[in-house]
Amino acid sequence: MRLVRTRLLSYRNRLLPYMQHYYFPVPEQPYLLWFQKPDESTEAFNTDHLGFRFTVSGDRRTSPGTYxxxxxxxxxxxSSSVFGVGASADETTIASRLWSEYAPAEPWFAFGGQAFNSAQELVLLTLFHHMLPPVSEIVLFSGVNNLVVSRLPEEHQGVHGAHYQAEPPVDDSLVPGPAERVQRAADRTAAHLRTWQALATAMGARLVFALQPLAPWVREEPSKEEKKLFAELDKASNFRSVHSDIVSMDVGRDYATALEKRCQEIGVPFVNTTQLLAERATPKDWLFVDRVHMTDGGYDMVARILAEELELR
Structure with a gap:
């Protein structure tokens, strides 16, 4: 009998084979630090000549570089959830589900870059504003990355906040406590949100801030798929151990409260997507591919929530 060698696939690779396409080095980009590769075509996603992902509605597709x-x-x-990391195809991102199903009156652009903090999200708008058609609505789906990089010590924060290429602290005693991290991230987000509001007003667009959820903020007990995926990822990644102080539901609630307060002060509507997901999701709903990025079903639920909460048509 002839033996054939086969490579054992992990649970993640068997369940989410397309996720292999989301792991690539993002090219360096002046002013932004990095951005998606332009004209990239994979089984999971496609980008235009600027590096923006296409949004799709039926047989139509669009992007900032092709509209x-x-x-x-x-x-x-x-950032990455707006790009749609975790989505199996361009058709299943939040922007595509909004355009194709829940708020189809006007096209939607997936206007995000992977691993961006709030400063990079703002810079992206200033760099490409001159290429945009008239904009009626801006939904800023963000917040997580500022909280993640808030663990870096003060020397890495600078005026505009730390980013993912900054060196991590060598001593955990240098990491601020959860309360300080929440305040630091909320203050940084609010500072940039004020400029977003000024630009949106000048553009004649309504600006809304929607808090991007983390899986542990939504529910204490993951779905069966999430439980297996998270366990497998914990063996290969230190996310859980490094960020154990911010993944509790209490911290998620505190952060949402802090951000909502700052949005009220600025005059920007706030959507607590975490709370709304928690209210709607059943124990069987598989929402996340990891603790940050979502499945097709998760992104669809977020799109529906945004459309309903903001009364989008």
Whole structure:
């Protein structure tokens, strides 16, 4: 009998084979530090000549670099969840589900870059504002990355906040406590949100801030798929151990409260996506591919929540 060698696939690779396409080095980009590769085509996603992911509605697709209409568009802005890490195809991102199903009156752009903090999200708008058609709506789906990089010590924070390429602290005693991290991240987000509001007003667009959820903030007991995926990821990644102080539901609630207060002070509507997901999700709903990024079903639920909460058509 002839033996054939086979490579054993992990649970993650068997369940989410397309996730292999989301692991690639993002090219360096002046002013932004990095951005998605332009004209990238994979089984999971496609980007235009600027590096923005396409949004899809039926047989139509669009992006900031390809739009040729003369009517207004809507922006879903932010970082990797806006890009759609975890989505199996361009059709299943939040922006695509909004355009195709829940708020189809105007096209949506997936206006985000992976691993961006709030400063990079803002810079992205300033760099590409001159290329945009009229914008009627901006939903800034963000917040998580500022909290994640808030663990870095003060010398890495600078004026505008730390980013993912900053060196981690060598001593955990240098890491601020959860309360300080929440305040630091909320203050940084609010500082940049004020400029977002000024730009949105000048553009004639409504600006809304929606808090991007973390899986542990939504529910204490993950779905059966999430439980296996998280356990496997914990063996290969230190996310859980490094960020154990911010993944509790209490910290998630404190952060949402802090951000909502700052949004009220600025005059920007706030959507607590975490709370709304928790209210709607059943124990069987598989929402996340890891603790940050979502499944097709998770992104669909977020799109529906945003459309309903903001009364989008």
């Amino acid at each position: 040729q209409g003369d009517g207004p568009v809507r922006l879903l802005a932010g």
